[in-house]
Every structure is written in structure tokens, then in C-alpha cells.
Amino acid sequence: MKDLERPDTAALRARYPDVFERPAAARLAMPAMIAAALAVFAFGLNDLGFEPAKFIAGLRQLGWITMMMIPPDPGSSLPLYLRALGETLSIALLGTTLAALLALPVSLPAARNIVPPNIIRFPVRRFLDSIRGVDTLIWALVWINVVGLGPFAGVLAIMVSDFGALGKLFSEAIEAADKKQVEGIRASGGSALHEIRFGLMPQVLPVIAGQVLYFIESNTRSASIIGIVGAGGIGLQLAEQIRVLEWQKVSFLVLMILVAVAVIDFISSKLRFAIIGRRAVA
Amino acid sequence: MTIAVSILPERQLAALNAAYRQAVARKRLRLFAGAALFVAALILAAVGAEVNLRTLFTYFGNFVSYFDRILTLDNGQRVWTDPAEWLWGWRKWLKMLGETLLISYVGTLIGAVLAFCLNFLAAENTSPAPWLRFVVRRLLEFARTVPGIVFALIFVMAFGLGPMAGVLAIAIHSTGALGKLFAEIVENADMKPVEGVRSTGASWLSCMRFAVLPQVSAGYVSYALLRFEINVRESSVMGFVGAGGIGQELVVAIRKFYYSDVSAILLMIVVTIFIIDITTGWLRGRLFGKDARL
Numbered sequence: 001m002k003d004l005e006r007p008d009t010a011a012l013r014a015r016y017p018d019v020f021e022r023p024a025a026a027r028l029a030m031p032a033m034i035a036a037a038l039a040v041f042a043f044g045l046n047d048l049g050f051e052p053a054k055f056i057a058g059l060r061q062l063g064w065i066t067m068m069m070i071p072p073d074p075g076s077s078l079p080l081y082l083r084a085l086g087e088t089l090s091i092a093l094l095g096t097t098l099a100a101l102l103a104l105p106v107s108l109p110a111a112r113n114i115v116p117p118n119i120i121r122f123p124v125r126r127f128l129d130s131i132r133g134v135d136t137l138i139w140a141l142v143w144i145n146v147v148g149l150g151p152f153a154g155v156l157a158i159m160v161s162d163f164g165a166l167g168k169l170f171s172e173a174i175e176a177a178d179k180k181q182v183e184g185i186r187a188s189g190g191s192a193l194h195e196i197r198f199g200l201m202p203q204v205l206p207v208i209a210g211q212v213l214y215f216i217e218s219n220t221r222s223a224s225i226i227g228i229v230g231a232g233g234i235g236l237q238l239a240e241q242i243r244v245l246e247w248q249k250v251s252f253l254v255l256m257i258l259v260a261v262a263v264i265d266f267i268s269s270k271l272r273f274a275i276i277g278r279r280a281v282a
Numbered sequence: 283m284t285i286a287v288s289i290l291p292e293r294q295l296a297a298l299n300a301a302y303r304q305a306v307a308r309k310r311l312r313l314f315a316g317a318a319l320f321v322a323a324l325i326l327a328a329v330g331a332e333v334n335l336r337t338l339f340t341y342f343g344n345f346v347s348y349f350d351r352i353l354t355l356d357n358g359q360r361v362w363t364d365p366a367e368w369l370w371g372w373r374k375w376l377k378m379l380g381e382t383l384l385i386s387y388v389g390t391l392i393g394a395v396l397a398f399c400l401n402f403l404a405a406e407n408t409s410p411a412p413w414l415r416f417v418v419r420r421l422l423e424f425a426r427t428v429p430g431i432v433f434a435l436i437f438v439m440a441f442g443l444g445p446m447a448g449v450l451a452i453a454i455h456s457t458g459a460l461g462k463l464f465a466e467i468v469e470n471a472d473m474k475p476v477e478g479v480r481s482t483g484a485s486w487l488s489c490m491r492f493a494v495l496p497q498v499s500a501g502y503v504s505y506a507l508l509r510f511e512i513n514v515r516e517s518s519v520m521g522f523v524g525a526g527g528i529g530q531e532l533v534v535a536i537r538k539f540y541y542s543d544v545s546a547i548l549l550m551i552v553v554t555i556f557i558i559d560i561t562t563g564w565l566r567g568r569l570f571g572k573d574a575r576l
Contacts, residue, residue: 037391044388048381048445048526058441065440090330097324133552137431137519141536146344151331156338225429229522229533232331235432239523242435250436258427 069251077249081237085256087151088233089264091226092219095158100212102163107170108196113179125171131164136222140231151232158219158226166215173207174200210272217261217268224257352545361542369546375531379554381445382527385520386513389449393456394506397422400457401464402490408468408476410486418461425458430516434525445526452513452520460509467501468494503569507562514558518551 013020074081110124140157147153182199190198227235234253241249290298353361361368369375400418402408409415430451437447475493484492521529528551535543 041388041391044384047384048388048449050446050449054441054446058437058446062437062440065436086330087332090327093323093327094331094333129556130552133515133555134548135515135519137522138532138536138548141522141533142348143345145536145539146348147337147341152333152337155331155333221427221429225431228431228435238432239435242439245439254428254432257429257432258424261427 065247068247071248072252072255073248074252075246075249077237081234081253081256084227084234084237085260088223088227088235089220089260091151091154091158091223091231091233092216092264095155095223096162096212096216096219098155098159099162099166099215100208102159103166103170104208106163106167107174110167110171111174113175113177113182125168128164128167131160132168133164134161136161136226137229140226140229144230149230149232154223154226154231154233157231158223161222162215162219166211169211170204170208173204173211176207177203206275209275213268213272213275217264220261220264221257224260352541352548355542361545368542369550371531371543371546372550375528375547375550378521378528378531379550382517382520382529383514383554383558385445385448385527386452386510386517389452389517390456390506390510390513392449392453393509394460394502396453396457397460397464398502400461401468402494404461404465405468407471407473408490408494419465422458422461422465425454426462427458428455430455431519431523434520435523438524443524445520448517448520448525448527451525452517455516456509456513460505463505464498464502467498467505471497500569504566507566511555511559511562514555518555 106124106128109120110128112121136157139160140153143153143156143160147156177200181203182195185195185199223233223235224238225235227233227237228239230236234257238250238253238257241253289295355361355364355367357367400422403410403414404418404422406415409418433454434447434451437450441447441450471494475497476489479489479493517527517529518532519529521527521531522533524530528547532544532547532551534540535547
């Protein structure tokens with residue numbers, strides 16, 4: 001076998017100047033960005049009080065906690081936990097449904113093809129954005145002030161925070177709808193409401209149904225934590241058991257949440273495919 | 283131009299009509315059955331969640347008046363008439379917001395690096411061994427499914443109160459979420475460059491470095507930026523369980539009914555989140571062009 005010819009690097013450099021002689025700005029941009037990112041990172045570690053000794057002590061503590069968690073054991077409070085889990089699922093289902101019912105009418109004025117003037121659409125969108133910007137847990141705290149501790153506050157918290165998210169998603173789904181059906185209804189003499197009902201809704205509803213199912217799924221997760229601030233569900237039990245250091249019960253509760261989320265995931269993905277077919281999974 | 287509509291003979295038409303009606307009836311029946319099932323589930327859920335409409339009606343006024351109260355200063359004026367009084371603690375709050383941003387930045391970066399280390403092992407086309415892939419996938423799933431704030435609660439017990447617990451909680455949760463997304467990008471990558479590199483006798487590491495990484499790094503950065511946005515939201519509540527950031531101030535203000543403080547802190551959080559959303563959106567558009575804005 002013949003040796004490969006040694007490439008003539010000088011000639012190559014001369015022939016492809018823009019590969020070998022890139023301007024300094026282009027060559028330095030990447031390392032500079034990485035250096036800046038690392039500098040902020042180091043500053044952050046320092047500012048947030050990361051100390052190796054503290055970190056290692058914490059890790060040891062964490063290891064001990066993990067050992068204490070095995071095996072998961074609910075003790076005698078299994079019925080209580082099952083009830084709490086039921087409460088969590090109820091919160092997710094009810095909160096999402098109410099949010100969808102509220103979001104549907106509001107999403108219409110937020111969609112460009114329904115309400116062309118910017119002057120209405122813009123405030124509606126910003127309003128939805130600011131609701132979305134506030135975390136579910138914060139809404140839970142606010143509602144606890146209003147209706148008291150308990151799962152009802154959780155339902156209302158999920159309702160409000162999802163109202164923002166679903167309103168935005170619905171309006172996007174409406175904007176993506178095909179205009180031809182609407183024009184067809186108008187051509188045959190339908191009113192504006194007819195256009196929405198018969199031209200738009202048949203296109204939009206399957207997408208919306210898919211999104212609502214997806215949100216029920218993800219809200220099972222949110223609903224399992226809003227109990228931490230006192231808004232009912234399994235999070236309440238979880239926070240309590242962590243505070244009293246009952247680690248076996250903690251691990252059991254975490255396992256319960258994981259299983260519940262997996263089951264809901266499975267059911268809702270089956271339902272989604274049944275409703276909208278494989279193509280339009282949001 | 284004339285259009286002829288051919289009308290089928292009566293007998294044929296009747297059969298078709300019957301079939302059509304039957305199909306519609308079946309569809310309606312399915313819809314109604316589904317709706318009935320759904321309503322039943324809702325009622326069950328309403329009982330389970332102790333929904334009490336009377337409470338809601340009695341207290342709904344409170345919800346509205348709560349916003350009235352948080353928008354009123356102690357002296358009875360509206361908050362925007364006296365911004366200096368409203369935002370009296372802005373120095374402290376800005377510092378806490380800075381801490382919140384740092385928590386999410388450091389957490390996202392650690393999470394992204396861990397996800398980067400794990401994702402090649404989790405992707406179907408690059409994983410060196412099936413059992414390894416299985417283990418890594420289950421690990422990522424676990425990190426992703428357990429809510430971040432639950433990790434924060436446990437870490438506060440292990441590492442003590444303070445932002446360190448928040449950072450680690452966010453880092454673990456981001457590892458799970460990003461690891462899955464990263465692995466999906468890798469699974470979509472073109473495998474021909476990998477074959478090319480492997481045919482030169484390169485090791486697995488070199489294959490990943492020179493064949494896969496150049497295809498996927500843009501997607502990685504884009505997802506990491508998106509995750510940063512989400513984490514800013516999440517770290518704003520980490521303080522609720524004592525894991526640092528602005529949440530601490532907020533929960534104190536809400537629990538102790540410092541009404542105007544609540545609105546001031548909420549305003550600052552929402553504005554910060556807006557700014558972060560816009561900046562990362564701009565950055566993503568800038569780095570990867572309009573079409574890469576996932």
C-alpha cells in the first residue's frame with residue numbers, strides 16, 4: 001500500500017484563506033462567550049455560598065437520607081395517602097377543565113384572524129402573558145388567602161395559571177386554522193358566529209382537546225406539589241413527612257406520584273391518539 | 283358552463299342515506315358516551331377536591347378585593363400614585379431577584395452539562411450498550427418526573443437552608459428534562475458522518491466529538507436557553523421551601539398580609555420573566571436564525 005501523500009499545507013492555506021485565516025472576531029467569539037459563561041458561573045457559585053466542605057457534608061447527609069428511604073413504606077397511613085392522591089387527580093382534572101372553559105372565549109379576541117385590530121389583541125395577549133408569568137404555587141398562596149386552606153384553593157390556582165397558558169395556546173391554534181372553510185360559510189350567507197361555529201371550531205376543537213389532555217397530564221405533576229403551600233393533595237402529606245423526617249414514607253409518596261403520573265401519561269396519550277389521530281400531537 | 287348533478291335512483295339512495303345516518307348516529311353516540319363519562323369524572327373530582335360553590339360565591343368577592351388590597355398602599359392611595367413608597371424595598375428585592383437569576387443560571391448550566399454527558403448514552407443510535415441506555419433513561423425519567431420543588435424540600439434538609447439546595451434541585455430537574463430532549467436531537471442526527479469517522483478507526487468518544495456534536499450543538503444551546511426561561515419561573519418559588527431567591531420575600535409578604543409588597547414583588551417577578559423571555563428569544567433567533575426558534 002502506498003503512503004498517503006503529505007498535503008501541502010502552505011498551498012492549502014493560500015487556496016482557502018477564509019478557512020485558515022478567519023478574522024479575529026470570528027475566531028475569538030466562541031471562546032469569549034464560553035469564558036463569559038464560565039465567569040458568571042464562578043461568580044454565581046461564589047455568591048450563592050457554594051463551599052466544598054458544605055457541599056460534601058450535604059452529600060453525605062443526602063446519602064444517609066437515601067439510605068433511610070429504603071425500603072419505601074407507608075406505615076399505617078396508606079388509605080390516607082390514597083385519598084390524598086385522589087384529591088390530587090381531582091384537582092388536576094377540575095382545574096384544567098375550568099381553565100379550558102374560561103380560556104376558550106378569551107382566546108378568540110387574542111387570535112389575529114378573529115380580531116384583526118391590534119388594539120384589542122395586544123392587551124389581551126399581555127394579560128394572558130402576565131398570568132402565565134406567575135407560578136402556580138404563587139396563585140395557590142393567593143387563593144389560600146381567599147378561600148382558605150384545602151384542595152379547593154388548589155383547583156382555583158391551577159385554573160388561573162392554566163387559563164393564561166391555554167388562552168395563548170388556543171389562540172395560536174385558532175390562528176393556524178385554515179381560512180377557506182370560514183370563507184365558505186361566509187359565501188353561503190353565514191353570520192360571524194356561524195363562521196366561528198361551523199368554519200373554525202371543527203378545525204380547532206381536536207387540537208384544543210389534545211392540548212387540554214396534555215395539560216391534565218402535566219397538571220397531575222403541578223397538583224402534586226401545590227400541597228406544599230397548603231392547597232391540598234398529596235404534596236401536603238409529602239411536605240409534612242419531609243418535615244418530620246419520616247423518610248420511608250417520603251419515598252413511598254414520591255413513588256406514588258411517579259406511578260400516578262405514569263398512569264395518567266399512558267391514559268391521556270391513548271386518548272389523544274383516539275381523538276386526533278397520530279398526526280396532530282401537540 | 284353547466285353542471286349536471288346526477289341523482290341516484292331511489293333504492294340506491296335510500297341505502298346510502300341509511301348508512302350515512304347510521305354512521306352519524308354511531309359517532310354521536312360515542313361523543314355522548316365520552317361526554318357523559320367526562321362529566322361523571324368531573325363530578326367525582328369535584329367531590330374529591332371538596333369543591334364548594336357556596337364558598338366560592340361567598341369568597342369570590344375576596345379574590346377581587348384581594349387585588350384591590352394589594353394595589354393599595356397603607357395610606358389608602360393607589361400604588362401607582364407613589365412608586366417610591368410602593369417599591370420601597372427595591373434594593374433588597376432586586377438583590378433577591380439577582381439571586382433568583384443566578385440560581386436558575388447555575389442550575390441550568392450544571393443540568394445542561396450533566397445532560398450533555400448522559401445524552402449520548404441515552405440516545406438509541408449512539409448508546410454503546412442497551413443495558414446502559416436503559417439505566418440512563420430510567421435515571422433521566424426519574425429526575426424529570428419528580429417535581430423540582432420536591433427535590434428542593436429534600437435538599438434543604440440535606441444541605442441546609444439557602445440557595446445551594448435550590449441550585450441543586452434545579453440542576454437535577456434540568457438534567458432530566460434536557461437529557462431527554464438532547465437525546466431526541468441526537469436520535470434525529472444523520473448517522474453517515476459517524477460511519478465515516480468510525481471507518482477511520484476512531485473510538486466511540488471521537489465519533490461523538492467529530493461526527494455527532496457538530497450536528498447537534500445548535501439544538502442543545504437552543505433547548506438550554508429555553509430551559510433557562512422555565513427555570514427562572516421555577517426558581518422564583520424555590521424560596522417558598524427555603525431554597526433561596528425572591529420566593530422567600532414573596533411568601534413572607536403574602537403570609538403576613540403586607541399587601542402592597544405582594545404586588546410590588548409580583549410586578550418585579552413578572553417584568554423580570556418578560557425581560558428574560560424576550561432576551562432569550564432574541565438570542566435564540568440571533569444565534570440560529572428564525573427557523574430554529576423551537
